[in-house]
Amino acid sequence: SAVRAVTVLGATGSIGDSTMDLLRASPDRYQVEALTANTNVVGLAKLAKEFDARFVAVADPNLLEDLEDALAGTGTECGAGESAIIDAASRPADWVMAAVSGAAGLKPALAAVDRGATVALANKECLVCAGDFFMERAAKAGACILPADSEHNALFQALGSGNREELVRVIITASGGPFRTWASADIEQATLAQALKHPNWSMGQKITIDSASMMNKGLEVIEASYLFALAPDEIDVLVHPQSIIHGMVEFSDRSVVAQLGAPDMRTPIAHCLGWPDRIVGPAAKLDLAKIGQLTFEAPDFGRFPGLRLAYDALRTGNGATTVYNAANEVAVAAFIAGKIRFGAIARLVEATMDAWIRSGNLAPLTSADDAIDVDHSARNRAATLLPQIAA
Numbered sequence: 001s002a003v004r005a006v007t008v009l010g011a012t013g014s015i016g017d018s019t020m021d022l023l024r025a026s027p028d029r030y031q032v033e034a035l036t037a038n039t040n041v042v043g044l045a046k047l048a049k050e051f052d053a054r055f056v057a058v059a060d061p062n063l064l065e066d067l068e069d070a071l072a073g074t075g076t077e078c079g080a081g082e083s084a085i086i087d088a089a090s091r092p093a094d095w096v097m098a099a100v101s102g103a104a105g106l107k108p109a110l111a112a113v114d115r116g117a118t119v120a121l122a123n124k125e126c127l128v129c130a131g132d133f134f135m136e137r138a139a140k141a142g143a144c145i146l147p148a149d150s151e152h153n154a155l156f157q158a159l160g161s162g163n164r165e166e167l168v169r170v171i172i173t174a175s176g177g178p179f180r181t182w183a184s185a186d187i188e189q190a191t192l193a194q195a196l197k198h199p200n201w202s203m204g205q206k207i208t209i210d211s212a213s214m215m216n217k218g219l220e221v222i223e224a225s226y227l228f229a230l231a232p233d234e235i236d237v238l239v240h241p242q243s244i245i246h247g248m249v250e251f252s253d254r255s256v257v258a259q260l261g262a263p264d265m266r267t268p269i270a271h272c273l274g275w276p277d278r279i280v281g282p283a284a285k286l287d288l289a290k291i292g293q294l295t296f297e298a299p300d301f302g303r304f305p306g307l308r309l310a311y312d313a314l315r316t317g318n319g320a321t322t323v324y325n326a327a328n329e330v331a332v333a334a335f336i337a338g339k340i341r342f343g344a345i346a347r348l349v350e351a352t353m354d355a356w357i358r359s360g361n362l363a364p365l366t367s368a369d370d371a372i373d374v375d376h377s378a379r380n381r382a383a384t385l386l387p388q389i390a391a
């Protein structure tokens with residue numbers, strides 16, 4: 001089959017790493033068009049050499065010289081700054097992995113979408129931030145959005161077994177994170193080291209903290225709503241500590257179709273890379289006899305208020321999910337910096353959303369600039385509220 005040109009945005013991260021691993025397994029099938037990072041020049045240059053990338057970019061504008069030095073004599077073109085990341089996404093790759101973390105991934109993802117690429121979307125924050133128009137814009141450009149997030153990838157696979165009109169609801173599973181069995185008072189005081197100890201998945205720092213607060217599941221409820229045009233009450237969350245079933249779809253005849261797999265992101269990414277065909281996946285074979293049992297629990301909205309707030313944001317719409325995401329990014333950064341307690345993450349998100357709604361700012365978002373404006377104002381508002389939440 002023909003060689004496919006591929007681009008990986010966020011190539012030096014955890015998802016980037018899994019993606020490069022899949023490309024590494026079949027070097028003759030893929031030509032790397034562009035790779036990007038934020039500041040990790042060393043990691044990016046190493047990948048650029050290994051994969052003979054045509055173009056690489058770092059988001060930090062001060063690192064251009066370092067990157068050029070690291071790649072001197074290789075023929076790889078270098079760029080730096082936010083616009084260089086967008087340039088990377090705009091280059092002619094057939095398949096783009098969008099795996100920048102946070103709302104910073106929005107403009108690059110849209111650049112890939114606008115030229116009608118097949119986009120494997122890992123960066124959930126960008127969809128949460130621009131949900132009002134992201135999918136519409138993809139449809140207009142003829143871009144194909146393939147969900148790389150494991151739960152949404154599971155739903156995408158399971159949805160194929162029925163028609164949209166026959167769909168009753170979707171269920172996304174959650175491991176419950178490291179604090180699944182903890183009392184509220186202990187969650188309140190949890191340390192960074194405790195929040196970073198995820199029971200099943202190995203992921204980037206931000207998403208690992210979001211898993212501990214269940215904000216990650218909240219972001220995923222919103223992500224599912226926008227990806228598949230679902231109402232909030234068509235999306236259920238089910239705690240499933242083994243992380244083997246990733247998502248399920250219930251149809252009108254009460255059939256429930258599930259997708260299973262070991263907790264290894266290379267499986268959903270391999271699905272995106274192979275789609276509409278299947279490629280050989282590197283994850284370990286699923287051995288259910290060895291796992292023994294799969295268990296389930298209802299999510300606890302009391303101990304994990306971040307999950308409840310996601311449904312509130314989704315029902316409010318008009319930019320509220322953008323505010324939810326922005327406030328959470330500020331809160332997580334403040335928690336990492338030791339400025340707030342773990343329990344204050346959800347309180348800051350709630351206070352920011354309340355203030356936003358009370359100030360009458362709700363309005364539909366129609367462009368990336370709209371979404372970025374709301375994102376920036378919500379960050380400022382969260383930063384203003386931070387001292388009183390921290391007190």
Ligand code: NDP
Nearest residue numbers: 010012013014015038039040059100101104122123203204
């Ligand atoms: P990481 O933090 O491991 O990696 C993030 C990547 O984005 C790195 O390449 C980083 O570069 C780059 N980056 C960070 N900030 C910027 C910026 N401002 N501009 C440009 N590039 C930037 O994150 P993950 O790989 O864990 O997650 C990536 C996305 O995928 C997130 O949206 C996450 O929610 C989603 N996701 C992740 C899963 C996982 O298992 N990890 C599962 C499902 C979804 P540098 O290395 O230089 O810092």
Ligand code: MG
Nearest residue numbers: 149150151220
């Ligand atoms: Mg997920």
